[in-house]
Amino acid sequence: xxxxxxxxxxxxxxxxxxxxxxxxxxxxxxxxxxxxxxxxxxxxxxxxxxxxxxxxxxxxxxxxxxxxxxxxxxxxxxxxxxxxxxxxxxxxxxxxxxxxxxxxxxxxxxxxxxxxxxxxxxxxxxxxxxxxxxxxxxxxxxxxxxxxxxxxxxxxxxxxxxxxxxxxxxxxxxxxxxxxxxxxxxxxxxxxxxxxxxxxxxxxxxxxxxxxxxxxxxxxxxxxxxxxxxxxxxxxxxxxxxxxxxxxxxxxxxxxxxxxxxxxxxxxxxxxxxxxxxxxxxxxxxxx
Numbered sequence: 001x002x003x004x005x006x007x008x009x010x011x012x013x014x015x016x017x018x019x020x021x022x023x024x025x026x027x028x029x030x031x032x033x034x035x036x037x038x039x040x041x042x043x044x045x046x047x048x049x050x051x052x053x054x055x056x057x058x059x060x061x062x063x064x065x066x067x068x069x070x071x072x073x074x075x076x077x078x079x080x081x082x083x084x085x086x087x088x089x090x091x092x093x094x095x096x097x098x099x100x101x102x103x104x105x106x107x108x109x110x111x112x113x114x115x116x117x118x119x120x121x122x123x124x125x126x127x128x129x130x131x132x133x134x135x136x137x138x139x140x141x142x143x144x145x146x147x148x149x150x151x152x153x154x155x156x157x158x159x160x161x162x163x164x165x166x167x168x169x170x171x172x173x174x175x176x177x178x179x180x181x182x183x184x185x186x187x188x189x190x191x192x193x194x195x196x197x198x199x200x201x202x203x204x205x206x207x208x209x210x211x212x213x214x215x216x217x218x219x220x221x222x223x224x225x226x227x228x229x230x231x232x233x234x235x236x237x238x239x240x241x242x243x244x245x246x247x248x249x250x251x252x253x254x255x256x257x258x259x260x261x262x263x264x265x266x267x268x269x270x271x272x273x274x275x276x277x278x279x280x281x282x283x284x285x286x287x288x
Contacts, residue, residue: 002268004029008085009076011063011128014041016197017147018089020256021263022049028264030085031055033076037062055080063090063124073131082139085267086132088125088169089147092199093117093162109161117161122168129176137183143267144180144187146173147259148278153191153286166191170278177276186275188266193282194244194253196236204239211238248283 012018014036036042042058049056061072094116136142152166177187
């Protein structure tokens with residue numbers, strides 16, 4: 001029970017990686033506020049925490065909006081009276097034109113695509129920290145864990161805006177860790193690898209359908225899919241056998257709970273002297 005008596009806030013905690021983080025924090029004794037734009041899933045996640053014997057609070061908020069962030073943090077303080085752990089997990093794809101058929105390049109990426117990616121992948125982390133940090137500095141203690149991605153550790157030109165702003169999360173982590181060190185606040189980052197979240201489900205399905213349509217029409221496959229076979233595979237099986245297993249040295253995908261355990265480490269006293277670090281949890285894909 002490394003986190004018994006602690007109050008944790010998890011943004012984007014209703015599904016996917018966030019849900020795994022919520023579960024792992026509760027297993028270690030933390031009370032958890034689940035902040036998410038999806039109210040039904042947030043309430044389900046909070047109910048699961050309560051079934052584990054912890055206190056929980058679902059908060060519905062758009063974390064790209066400063067007013068919603070302030071209201072959400074106020075609701076947590078009203079309920080629990082304190083915040084010990086902040087996990088910034090909001091992220092995804094936004095602003096990608098559905099009509100674009102040619103490969104995405106710097107020359108055809110729109111302002112809306114860049115702004116949309118900033119709005120969902122970096123802005124919520126910044127404004128959540130802005131709202132929560134005064135409470136942490138007042139008590140001279142706290143843990144902040146930001147969730148980035150292995151895309152933020154490499155030149156992922158196929159998903160350039162996402163990669164750029166996930167790298168921004170890592171850089172923000174470094175800067176904020178220096179700023180808050182004198183207040184006894186640790187700031188670290190987890191970079192997930194191959195986790196079959198709803199985001200990856202959409203991406204894998206799109207790739208699968210692209211290959212299927214090309215094969216059915218006799219078109220040449222895109223270079224990155226040359227030689228790919230999908231016969232008898234579901235999109236998830238295609239993702240696992242054609243993307244994950246060949247690229248992850250350990251040869252297997254990761255889980256939301258793998259990310260949750262990394263967060264628990266950073267949020268616990270085991271990491272009291274660890275700050276400003278970005279931990280890859282990716283089966284060995286990024287070796288630095």
